[in-house]
C-alpha cells in the first residue's frame with residue numbers, strides 16, 4: 001500500500017535502520033524496486049526526479065508506480081526527488097505522490113526557508129511528507145576540491161534553525177557524499193553527521209549513496225541517517241547487464257530479452273542495498 005515517507009522514517013528511527021529510496025524512470029526499474037522490496041519484506045521509497053518525470057511523463061510515472069504499489073503488501077512511499085519549484089511539487093501532489101522533496105539548497109538560507117515553508121503548508125493540507133536540503137550535495141563531476149566541498153557541508157546549528165523554522169519531516173545533509181560515480185572512495189564527515197543528529201530531531205537523509213562502501217553506509221545509519229538515496233548503482237547494474245546480453249548475443253533484437261535480464265540485475269542490487277540498510281523484514 002501507499003504510505004508517507006514520514007510514516008516509514010518514524011519506524012526506521014525507532015528501529016535504528018534506514019529505508020532505501022530508489023530512483024526510477026521506466027517500467028522495468030519500478031518493477032525491480034517493488035520486486036526487491038517484496039523479496040526482502042522491506043518498506044521502500046520509490047522516487048522520481050524531475051528529469052525522470054520529464055523523460056517518462058508525470059502521468060506515466062504515477063501510473064506505473066500506483067499500479068505496482070496498489071498490488072503489493074509492502075509499504076511504499078511515492079516521492080518527488082529534488083523538486084526545485086513549488087509548481088512541480090503541486091503537480092506531484094495532484095498526481096498522487098505521498099511525499100516530496102523541495103530542494104532549495106542552491107538558495108540563500110532565508111530563501112530556502114521561505115520556499116520550503118510554502119511547500120510544507122500545502123503538504124500539511126493534503127497529508128503528505130516533505131524532505132528539504134540544507135548545504136549542497138553536488139555531483140562527482142563538479143570537479144571541486146575537498147576543501148571547496150567542505151565549504152558546502154551542512155552546518156549543525158543552521159540545520160537546527162532550518163528545521164525549527166520550516167517544520168519539514170526529513171532533512172538531506174551534505175556530509176561528503178556526491179551524486180554519481182566516485183573517482184576514489186568518498187570520505188564522510190561522521191563527526192558532523194553526529195553533531196547534526198544531536199541538534200536535529202527529525203530523520204536525516206543521505207543522497208549520493210551509490211558507491212559509498214557498505215561499512216560507511218552502516219556507520220552513517222548508526223549516526224542518524226534514516227533514508228538512503230540510490231540511483232547510480234541501479235543504472236550501472238541495469239546497463240552493464242544490457243551490455244553483457246548484447247555482447248553475448250549481438251543479433252538480439254527483442255527488447256524483452258535485453259531488458260528482462262537487466263531488470264533482474266536491478267532487483268539483485270536493490271536487494272543487496274536493502275539488507276545493508278537494515279530494512280529487510282521491516283515491512
Ligand code: G3H
Pocket residue numbers: 023049050051052081082179231232
Ligand atoms: O539526484 C539525482 C538523481 O540521481 C536523479 O538524477 O536528475 O539524472 O534523473 P537525474
Ligand code: 13P
Pocket residue numbers: 023081082178179180181206207208209210229230231232233
Ligand atoms: P546516486 O546516484 O549517487 O546514488 O545519488 C542518488 C540520489 O541522491 C538521488 O537523489
Ligand code: ZN
Pocket residue numbers: 082137179207208229
Ligand atoms: Zn539526491
Ligand code: NA
Pocket residue numbers: 178179180181182207208209210211212232
Ligand atoms: Na554517489
